[in-house]
Amino acid sequence: MLRLSKLTDYATVILSFMARDNAQMHAAMEIAAITGIALPTVSKILKLLVNAKILISTRGAKGGYELARTPTEISIAAVISALEGPIALTECSISQQGCEQASGCEIRGNWNLINQTIHNALESVTLADMIRPTRSQDLAWKQEILIPVASLYR
Amino acid sequence: MLRLSKLTDYATVILSFMARDNAQMHAAMEIAAITGIALPTVSKILKLLVNAKILISTRGAKGGYELARTPTEISIAAVISALEGPIALTECSISQQGCEQASGCEIRGNWNLINQTIHNALESVTLADMIRPTRSQDLAWKQEILIPVASLYR
DNA sequence: ATAATTGAGGACTATTCTAGTACTATTTAA
DNA sequence: TTAAATAGTACTAGAATAGTCCTCAATTAT
Numbered sequence: 001m002l003r004l005s006k007l008t009d010y011a012t013v014i015l016s017f018m019a020r021d022n023a024q025m026h027a028a029m030e031i032a033a034i035t036g037i038a039l040p041t042v043s044k045i046l047k048l049l050v051n052a053k054i055l056i057s058t059r060g061a062k063g064g065y066e067l068a069r070t071p072t073e074i075s076i077a078a079v080i081s082a083l084e085g086p087i088a089l090t091e092c093s094i095s096q097q098g099c100e101q102a103s104g105c106e107i108r109g110n111w112n113l114i115n116q117t118i119h120n121a122l123e124s125v126t127l128a129d130m131i132r133p134t135r136s137q138d139l140a141w142k143q144e145i146l147i148p149v150a151s152l153y154r
Numbered sequence: 155m156l157r158l159s160k161l162t163d164y165a166t167v168i169l170s171f172m173a174r175d176n177a178q179m180h181a182a183m184e185i186a187a188i189t190g191i192a193l194p195t196v197s198k199i200l201k202l203l204v205n206a207k208i209l210i211s212t213r214g215a216k217g218g219y220e221l222a223r224t225p226t227e228i229s230i231a232a233v234i235s236a237l238e239g240p241i242a243l244t245e246c247s248i249s250q251q252g253c254e255q256a257s258g259c260e261i262r263g264n265w266n267l268i269n270q271t272i273h274n275a276l277e278s279v280t281l282a283d284m285i286r287p288t289r290s291q292d293l294a295w296k297q298e299i300l301i302p303v304a305s306l307y308r
Numbered sequence: 309a310t311a312a313t314t315g316a317g318g319a320c321t322a323t324t325c326t327a328g329t330a331c332t333a334t335t336t337a338a
Numbered sequence: 339t340t341a342a343a344t345a346g347t348a349c350t351a352g353a354a355t356a357g358t359c360c361t362c363a364a365t366t367a368t
Contacts (some may be wrong), residue, residue: 003157003238006356012265027314038359042360047316061313076268084157110284111166113231117275122268130264159326181343194329201345214336215342 005113008083011036011045019071023042025064033120049072052082071131072108077122162237164191165168165199166284169208170224173225179218199237206236225285231276 013035018026028046032039046065049055054063054074067074167189172180182200186193200219203209208228209219219229 005354029314038357041356043315044357050316058365059313059315059363062366063314063364065315110279110286113277115280117279118272121271121275125264125271127266132264154325159321161327192328195327197344198328204344213334213342213344213345216337217335217343219344302361 002008004080005084007041007045007048008080010035010041011049011079013037013085014045014075015049015074015127016131018055018065018067019074020131024066025058025062026066030064048082049079050077053080054082065091067127071128072126074127075123076125076127076130077119080122080129136137158234159238161195161199161202162234164189164195165203165237167228167235168196168199169203169221169228169281170285172209172219172221173228174285178220179212179216180220181218186288203233206232208232208236225282226280228281229277230279230281230284231273233281233291234276235274 014031014037017031017035028043029039031046032042035042046055050057050065053068056068057063057065168185168191171185171189182197183193185200186196189196200209200211204211204219207222210222211217211219
């Protein structure tokens with residue numbers, strides 16, 4: 001199923017709300033109330049997004065969270081990485097120590113390629129794209145996503 | 155991390171071996187011995203691949219498993235689907251009942267789009283691609299993967 | 309100054325999912 | 339009829355995830 005964690009899913013909901021809303025500063029409690037996600041969970045997610053430099057936090061009374069960049073500059077890949085670490089389908093693509101297959105794993109290089117492909121696809125979609133309506137008549141969206149695989153080899 | 159399960163990873167190793175090897179029929183025990191994966195685990199994976207019509211099984215003495223199609227006709231997307239169910243990043247993309255976000259989820263359509271994008275990318279890579287060597291001088295591979303996103307809307 | 313508000317950081321728990329194993333039935337060849 | 343091989347299903351242990359809670363730090367308002 002190639003699953004994304006629930007927290008990541010929540011993160012996109014939260015960020016979409018923040019991108020759509022005019023106000024710049026949002027307290028965690030406010031976000032929890034609006035999205036319907038429990039406050040401690042929202043807090044956890046917001047903290048991760050701050051660490052990943054996707055959000056900026058302000059402490060104290062009247063504090064809260066705001067987007068660090070404009071929605072067009074925040075890619076879905078960045079959000080996923082913030083919540084789940086580096087984007088990669090297989091273990092061996094992350095740790096350099098390689099897998100311990102008896103026969104030797106011949107296909108790691110190709111997995112890396114696929115990882116790159118997907119990463120590129122996710123990199124090309126931004127928060128601004130996510131908050132666009134999906135009805136087909138509103139489609140001033142990207143014509144196509146072009147992934148030059150050959151370039152990955154260079 | 156956008157993780158793929160270990161079983162799926164194993165499946166690609168197993169299928170790569172079968173695609174590379176000339177012999178048509180391979181018993182589960184043989185595959186276990188060569189790949190170094192425990193026999194019960196190998197069996198489990200092979201059964202799933204049979205159900206997904208990626209492999210054909212023959213029972214009885216001299217039986218075994220063989221590819222149902224040529225390696226160029228087996229996509230990585232099919233393999234992933236066989237092991238993990240439909241390829242989708244978010245829960246709500248699979249079940250039709252929708253999520254129970256208080257504010258209403260505005261972004262489902264866009265997630266579906268991203269799912270489609272990734273699915274297309276995985277669909278375009280086949281088992282034959284996986285067993286190709288990865289050294290750059292051997293690259294008679296695909297020039298690029300073209301994903302016409304606009305067409306998804308029609 | 310002091311109190312109130314808000315985020316930071318980390319620890320902890322319960323639940324769910326995954327990986328792996330085992331057992332029994334069924335099919336086929338010799 | 340026996341041996342070899344897959345089919346199907348159920349079960350267990352371990353790991354990962356989701357979610358919660360508590361204490362500390364920072365800022366603003368009174």
